[in-house]
Amino acid sequence: xxxxxRRTVLKGTAAAMxxxxxxxxxxxxxxxxxxxxxxxxxxxxxxxxxxxxVNPTIQGIYQSVFDQFILQKPDLSPAPGLLxxxxxxxxxxxxxxxxxEGVTWHDGSPFTAExxxxxxxxxxxxxxxxPIQFIWSTLANIKAEGNVVTADVARFEPTIFKxxxxxxGYVLPKAYYEKVGAEGFEAAPIGxxxxxxxxxxxxxxxxxxxNPNYWGGKPDFETVTIKFVTxxxxxVAEIESGNAHVTLEMPYEEYDRLKGGNGISGTAAxxxxxxxxxxxxxxxxxxxxxxxxxxMSIDKQLIIDRLLSGYGxxxxxxxxxxxxxxxxxxxxxxxxxxxKELLAASGYSPENPVKFxxxxxxxxxxxxxxxxxxxxxxxRKIGIEAEIExxxxxxxxxxxxxxQLAPAAFYNWGNSVGDPTTSTGFAMFGPSPxxxxxxxxxxxxxxxxxxxADEEKRIAGWKxxxxxxxxxALVIPLLQYVQPILHADGVAVTPHASGALLPHLxxxxx
Amino acid sequence: MKLxxxxxxxxxxMSVTLIGAAVVVFFVIRVVPGNPIAMMLPPGASExxxxxxxxxxxxxxxxxxxxxxxxxxxxxxxxxxxxxxxQPVMPLVLSRLPATLELAIFALVIAVMIGGAMALxxxxxxxxxxxxxxxxxxxxxxxxPDFLWALILIVLFGVxxxxxxxxxxxxxxxxxxxxxxxxxxxxxxxxxxxxxxxxLKHMFMPALALAIPLAAIISQLLKQSLKETMxxxxxxxxxxxxxxxxxxxxSEALPNAVLPTLTLIGVQFTFLIGGTVIxxxxxxxxxxGNMAIxxxxxxxxxxxxxxxxxxALLFTIINLVVDMxxxxxxxxxxxx
Numbered sequence: 001x002x003x004x005x006r007r008t009v010l011k012g013t014a015a016a017m018x019x020x021x022x023x024x025x026x027x028x029x030x031x032x033x034x035x036x037x038x039x040x041x042x043x044x045x046x047x048x049x050x051x052x053x054v055n056p057t058i059q060g061i062y063q064s065v066f067d068q069f070i071l072q073k074p075d076l077s078p079a080p081g082l083l084x085x086x087x088x089x090x091x092x093x094x095x096x097x098x099x100x101e102g103v104t105w106h107d108g109s110p111f112t113a114e115x116x117x118x119x120x121x122x123x124x125x126x127x128x129x130x131p132i133q134f135i136w137s138t139l140a141n142i143k144a145e146g147n148v149v150t151a152d153v154a155r156f157e158p159t160i161f162k163x164x165x166x167x168x169g170y171v172l173p174k175a176y177y178e179k180v181g182a183e184g185f186e187a188a189p190i191g192x193x194x195x196x197x198x199x200x201x202x203x204x205x206x207x208x209x210x211n212p213n214y215w216g217g218k219p220d221f222e223t224v225t226i227k228f229v230t231x232x233x234x235x236v237a238e239i240e241s242g243n244a245h246v247t248l249e250m251p252y253e254e255y256d257r258l259k260g261g262n263g264i265s266g267t268a269a270x271x272x273x274x275x276x277x278x279x280x281x282x283x284x285x286x287x288x289x290x291x292x293x294x295x296m297s298i299d300k301q302l303i304i305d306r307l308l309s310g311y312g313x314x315x316x317x318x319x320x321x322x323x324x325x326x327x328x329x330x331x332x333x334x335x336x337x338x339x340k341e342l343l344a345a346s347g348y349s350p351e352n353p354v355k356f357x358x359x360x361x362x363x364x365x366x367x368x369x370x371x372x373x374x375x376x377x378x379x380r381k382i383g384i385e386a387e388i389e390x391x392x393x394x395x396x397x398x399x400x401x402x403x404q405l406a407p408a409a410f411y412n413w414g415n416s417v418g419d420p421t422t423s424t425g426f427a428m429f430g431p432s433p434x435x436x437x438x439x440x441x442x443x444x445x446x447x448x449x450x451x452x453a454d455e456e457k458r459i460a461g462w463k464x465x466x467x468x469x470x471x472x473a474l475v476i477p478l479l480q481y482v483q484p485i486l487h488a489d490g491v492a493v494t495p496h497a498s499g500a501l502l503p504h505l506x507x508x509x510x
Numbered sequence: 511m512k513l514x515x516x517x518x519x520x521x522x523x524m525s526v527t528l529i530g531a532a533v534v535v536f537f538v539i540r541v542v543p544g545n546p547i548a549m550m551l552p553p554g555a556s557e558x559x560x561x562x563x564x565x566x567x568x569x570x571x572x573x574x575x576x577x578x579x580x581x582x583x584x585x586x587x588x589x590x591x592x593x594x595x596x597q598p599v600m601p602l603v604l605s606r607l608p609a610t611l612e613l614a615i616f617a618l619v620i621a622v623m624i625g626g627a628m629a630l631x632x633x634x635x636x637x638x639x640x641x642x643x644x645x646x647x648x649x650x651x652x653x654x655p656d657f658l659w660a661l662i663l664i665v666l667f668g669v670x671x672x673x674x675x676x677x678x679x680x681x682x683x684x685x686x687x688x689x690x691x692x693x694x695x696x697x698x699x700x701x702x703x704x705x706x707x708x709x710l711k712h713m714f715m716p717a718l719a720l721a722i723p724l725a726a727i728i729s730q731l732l733k734q735s736l737k738e739t740m741x742x743x744x745x746x747x748x749x750x751x752x753x754x755x756x757x758x759x760x761s762e763a764l765p766n767a768v769l770p771t772l773t774l775i776g777v778q779f780t781f782l783i784g785g786t787v788i789x790x791x792x793x794x795x796x797x798x799g800n801m802a803i804x805x806x807x808x809x810x811x812x813x814x815x816x817x818x819x820x821x822a823l824l825f826t827i828i829n830l831v832v833d834m835x836x837x838x839x840x841x842x843x844x845x846x
Contacts, residue, residue: 033683041804043594051546051594051808129566134559186597202595203606203804204796205682225682229794230803234676237664241672394809397548401560433560 031490034221034503037229037244041203045189046182047170048122049129054167056273056414060500061226064208066191067171069097069116069164074496074505076272076322076418078161082116082171082192086161088153092453095139095160097149103215105173106190106197113144118174120151132168135160156451158458162417194219194504203228208503219504226503236486239264245488248501252309252366255484267485270313271499272416274320275365277358277375277476278400278409278427280436284356285407289346290384291473293339294408295332297382300478303374307367311482317466318413318423320480322497325420325462330470332477336382343383353385358408359399362390365412371478372410401433409436412481416498420462421450428469437474520833524826531822532584532815536577539814545569546593546809567593580815589819590812594804599816603798607820608691609679610790610797614783616694616713617720621782622775624721625728632729633736633759644729651726656785660719660792667715675712677794684708716793720785724778731774735767742766769839776832780825 038061043052047062071081085098103111122128123136130136138160139151163169171192177185189197194216195208208224227244229235236254238244240262259266284290300314319326340349348354358376362369369390376386389406391399399405415423429446430438445465452458469475485501487493494505547563564570568579583590589599632644654662668676680686680693684705688696694713697706739745740763748762749755787799794800798817805813 037677043804043808044596046596050596126562126566129563131559131563133562134556183597199682201679201682201796203800204678204794207682227677227682227794229677231792231794233661234664234792234794237668237676241669241676243668243672243676394545394548394807398545401548431556433557 033223035244036226037235037238037247038226039249041228048168064195065193068169072165076497099147115174117142117144119171166417220507224503248485269495271483273414273481275478280405289342293342295473295476297336297339313480315477323418327463339382348383350383353383355385357406358386359389359406360410535818589816592813594808594810603816606798612694617717620721621724624725628729629732632733648726663715716789732771739763739767
């Protein structure tokens with residue numbers, strides 16, 4: 001038997017000491033500080049101005065620090081938040097909002113109705129650069145009296161209260177903001193939310209401390225560090241190595257590989273984002289047979305099963321089951337034979353295919369390019385020859401705003417308030433810069449719904465619009481996305497249907 | 511005097527290069543598809559809203575008017591305000607530059623150490639299996655790009671054997687006493703080796719990923735150069751004087767053989783800084799490269815311009831320093 005020399009033992013000891021000195025943070029014991037590997041950077045702390053204000057992915061961080069006017073529950077429904085009651089008067093010429101009492105800002109100063117009135121007034125002021133100013137400006141003469149805020153309705157907007165838990169619908173501290181200014185607020189932001197900003201390193205991390213006075217109850221985790229890890233492979237490595245307790249948005253294959261083993265659990269729930277194909281009313285898309293054949297020849301479930309490992313929900317309208325105007329009776333069947341017949345009626349066949357271009361991003365959403373490749377393959381079988389053009393998402397926005405998209409263009413649409421105006425409405429109403437379908441018939445159907453005061457009538461109207469769109473294949477809805485979240489076994493994560501990953505909804509697992 | 515004139519001439523050339531870079535980047539980023547206003551349009555924005563936002567960011571003016579406004583600002587030290595970060599561009603860029611410089615310098619040090627050691631070992635054991643093994647290692651180091659090395663290192667030392675940090679520049683839980691952004695240098699100056707060690711553990715993998723391809727290049731070139739020098743008469747003479755092989759290589763051959771490598775290191779250092787863009791992204795390292803990617807994604811025109819100008823300035827300064835170092839080390843150039 002080989003003798004172990006003293007030198008060998010010393011070498012081994014030194015090596016062990018060196019490795020232990022390098023060892024990363026240990027998370028084997030109880031979790032004192034929750035670490036989240038987040039998929040985007042936080043560019044700015046003001047949630048009401050600039051590009052980050054309309055970036056849905058960042059809203060989870062904003063909602064950790066700031067409260068929205070109205071709380072949104074994980075199932076997308078509204079609940080009392082800083083506003084405990086809200087509504088219009090009978091003739092819908094005024095709005096009234098009751099403000100929660102006993103709330104304090106992170107600096108200890110009292111939150112008042114003045115803060116709500118100021119936040120609404122500021123949002124409506126076009127000089128501040130709020131991208132949703134066109135909605136907030138529908139309220140005028142905003143006043144605070146006691147714990148009640150009132151405003152005149154300058155233009156009736158049926159979704160105004162929904163915007164109060166949507167993009168830029170945040171309450172900011174009037175006195176503090178006026179004292180420190182925009183730059184001071186950026187450097188040291190305060191809100192009324194469940195967490196307070198402790199330390200922020202741009203592009204690196206934000207460290208949050210629990211707000212002991214949070215009106216909704218102190219969060220379970222005293223300290224939360226959100227690391228900005230924009231690369232999906234690095235996020236997977238973070239959770240796999242134990243350097244992070246929670247992460248999101250990784251390839252579904254990685255999600256399946258890691259969940260349920262090695263101390264890691266997984267949560268995958270549908271969110272409000274959908275994948276769709278815009279159809280532009282140009283060239284061959286003016287032929288209804290071509291549009292309907294294109295829509296009917298896509299086996300959505302097959303694509304979800306094969307490409308997204310089953311993580312997705314096939315949809316036939318721009319509404320998901322969580323949306324208010326969702327109508328399960330509206331169906332676009334998968335029927336390739338019928339699609340062939342439709343194309344034949346227009347003189348097309350696999351031998352003489354109809355040709356058009358389809359644009360898509362590559363890597364912007366999970367398997368976006370691969371999905372379009374699969375769809376093009378399905379189309380080829382029935383007599384559609386589509387040429388794929390890959391573009392950046394920035395180019396998509398620019399082309400869409402200029403109504404210059406190709407006849408078909410893949411895109412994903414987010415609508416975390418679930419109102420039909422912010423899905424079908426903006427995506428399909430011709431005059432909207434987000435729509436490329438300009439048909440007058442649809443404009444005439446949608447037009448009266450913008451200001452419809454009768455809620456039942458409004459929702460019924462949108463359902464009729466969706467039915468018309470499906471019957472005429474004016475757009476091709478594909479699927480509702482499922483958000484994969486991986487987390488340490490010691491953390492219980494509550495997914496939010498908006499896609500926002502909210503630390504205050506995370507608890508210690510029992 | 512001649513040296514001073516040469517430096518002044520180089521400085522003048524640098525200015526022309528920088529102005530050229532500024533003009534090119536200003537116009538190119540406005541010509542390529544994608545504009546920042548389209549990126550931030552909310553659902554439901556009308557034509558009036560688009561016009562209002564376009565005017566808010568000054569993009570309603572002609573491209574030449576925009577250029578003039580920007581150029582006037584630059585001459586007054588104002589590089590504009592970032593659209594996405596809503597802060598003045600130059601302080602933002604300068605706050606990130608030290609992190610990237612520290613990473614690049616650390617990578618360079620690793621590359622020189624590895625490459626130099628491999629070259630010297632290869633020459634010391636030339637025409638043996640050791641040299642063959644070094645040639646194979648050089649080939650592998652060169653043929654795999656830095657971002658792939660980064661992924662390999664993440665799996666090896668981040669997941670399988672988690673001894674280094676995968677992301678960030680420093681642990682969020684540490685309290686930082688720094689007044690500059692040069693964390694590594696300042697931690698040494700403050701004798702805060704706990705912070706220095708943490709910084710090193712964060713920086714090691716990205717720096718190594720950047721260093722491996724450069725180390726292979728250094729190794730290959732220096733070894734070849736050394737081997738050629740080893741056949742020169744003065745080297746043979748020192749051998750006949752009875753000096754050891756190690757002395758001959760280190761004291762006689764190396765000083766002459768290192769000059770071409772030095773020039774190459776200077777040129778490659780600029781590439782190395784360019785490589786930080788993707789490496790910083792992979793390791794979520796809070797440097798200028800990471801910021802550059804976000805700026806491009808958000809079509810943050812003022813920020814892209816500021817970053818490109820700073821990168822261009824950095825590259826020209828590095829080239830100047832390399833040329834001057836080369837002149838100082840090479841007497842033939844110094845007296846030319």
